[in-house]
Amino acid sequence: MIDDDSVVADGSEPAAPASPRTLYSERPVARARRAKAHGLTDRPGRWRDRKTRTLEEALDAVLGEIEVRAAQDARRRQDEQQAIVEREVRWRAAVEVAKEQAVREQLEQALREEAGRWQESAALSAYCTAWEHRIGELQGVVDEPTLSQTRRWLEWARAYVRSIDPLSELPKMPDVREPTPEELKPYLRGWSLTGRNGGTVGDARMSSAPTCCR
Template structure:
């Protein structure tokens, strides 16, 4: 009777350890999936930030180029109607402005895929839905 009880407890202990090990493995899989999604979202945010910055520079360059075109037209309209010193000054300003507009335009060169960096735990945390960025144990106790 005692031997049977010991054997039953040993089987029960082995089953409990196996269940715990399986539960840990399943938590690890779920945590890794959450980490993969979080990393993807953080990297997407990094890329979106670079894109927004480039679009801003592109829009500014386009506006400056439109200004330069209007200034060139105005210089042409006033050629001979104003003194030459004023026209020379306006032409110098136009050359500088065109150069500056070209220097900030991100499309003067073919842009490539930006480099991203490894997300920090703080960046991952908002996307982990309660998982810790440090391991598969949940911070909220679930």
């Protein structure tokens, strides 16, 4: 016999109520995923471990690249600084060579001037000797006042010859002065009068006397 309450309006029997789906009715894989999502297990999931390793590897790669670039930048700055230092050293060496050559030119000029004075004094001395010889030849021919006057003139001439003769005393090493920038220009061979760091030729003092002056 069928209970009236169990009969629906159309006369058919009601369907059996569906049983609620529980966690244990799921497949094991789905059950594990649901449990992991709800924090029901403390076992690390393989997918999360793999993702963590990927992030760590990416971070290591980024940090490694930063270190490499930082090292390259430091090396480049070091090389640039070293190049500046080496160029400054070469510039100072070029200035030293230019100064030696400029000083050498001063000495050459002094020597030529000495030789010129010697040639002049030798010529004048020879002239004075010939002059004196001529006075002797005219002795008794020319009146004495005239001879006296020419002798005074000859005496002055010989004194002048002695004053300009560089060999009247032993020649000494001439004093040299610091070359001017204009005097250095012909010997710098393309180098500027100022260094890369703002130094000037006046700053590059000669550490010792030039080779030509030793």
